[in-house]
Amino acid sequence: MKATFIAFDGTTTQVEVDEGESLMQAAITNDVNGIVGECGGSMMCATCHCYIDDAWLEAAGPRNDGEEDMLESATSEVRPQSRLSCQVKMSAELDGIVVRLPETQI
Ligand code: FES
Numbered sequence: 001m002k003a004t005f006i007a008f009d010g011t012t013t014q015v016e017v018d019e020g021e022s023l024m025q026a027a028i029t030n031d032v033n034g035i036v037g038e039c040g041g042s043m044m045c046a047t048c049h050c051y052i053d054d055a056w057l058e059a060a061g062p063r064n065d066g067e068e069d070m071l072e073s074a075t076s077e078v079r080p081q082s083r084l085s086c087q088v089k090m091s092a093e094l095d096g097i098v099v100r101l102p103e104t105q106i
Pocket residue numbers: 024036037038039040041042043044045046047048070084085086087
């Protein structure tokens with residue numbers, strides 16, 4: 001399955017993502033600039049903040065509770081499209097998802 005990351009500067013990277021793999025893991029594996037993932041996906045850092053493209057927002061589902069709290073410490077503006085990319089797991093419904101990255105994570 002595929003996911004496309006669009007960095008703040010417009011750099012677009014399309015990567016292969018396995019079923020069940022998080023967008024954060026896929027970004028790190030493929031050296032996508034703009035995702036840090038400091039805590040390794042345990043929802044303790046908010047350095048994997050991303051904006052889900054509107055077309056995929058519903059399929060990506062709602063934020064979970066811990067995610068909501070952690071996003072409060074995100075460095076960049078939190079928007080309705082904001083998610084922690086470590087909490088978005090790839091599935092057939094998300095194949096082709098487009099994700100934008102904030103200006104900074106730290
Ligand atoms: Fe730390 Fe997602 S990687 S919250």
